[in-house]
Amino acid sequence: MALMITDECINCDVCEPECPNEAIFLGPEIYQIDPDRCTECVGHFDEPQCVQVCPVACIPVDPQRMESRETLWQKYQRLTGEAKKEVAAAGVSPPEASSSDVPPSPSGRGLG
Numbered sequence: 001m002a003l004m005i006t007d008e009c010i011n012c013d014v015c016e017p018e019c020p021n022e023a024i025f026l027g028p029e030i031y032q033i034d035p036d037r038c039t040e041c042v043g044h045f046d047e048p049q050c051v052q053v054c055p056v057a058c059i060p061v062d063p064q065r066m067e068s069r070e071t072l073w074q075k076y077q078r079l080t081g082e083a084k085k086e087v088a089a090a091g092v093s094p095p096e097a098s099s100s101d102v103p104p105s106p107s108g109r110g111l112g
């Protein structure tokens with residue numbers, strides 16, 4: 001499932017740099033998510049990073065974009081495949097795959 005940003009967005013800017021797929025961008029009025037780039041963070045993190053950081057909880061699942069985890073994984077593969085091609089075109093060797101790809105755990109703590 002791709003996620004979407006509702007009109008409750010306060011344009012606080014914190015989600016955009018957290019997206020590993022560069023799927024979030026500032027639209028005419030509020031931030032938006034490109035559904036072709038949102039993998040719900042599958043392939044990168046266990047939880048959607050934008051949802052983790054949004055202070056007003058305005059990023060639900062887009063009901064128009066119901067996708068299985070398999071489909072999201074394929075989207076991730078396509079996106080990272082494109083990234084690798086760009087790296088190869090630049091003449092730089094991609095880093096070796098690591099088996100210890102445990103993502104850093106989000107703090108999950110408020111400022112309390």
Ligand code: SF4
Nearest residue numbers: 019038040041048050
């Ligand atoms: S769920 Fe992940 S991939 Fe999708 S917009 Fe949020 S941060 Fe980006």
Ligand code: SF4
Nearest residue numbers: 009010012013015054
């Ligand atoms: S974190 Fe939430 S409120 Fe802030 S810009 Fe992103 S969607 Fe909007």
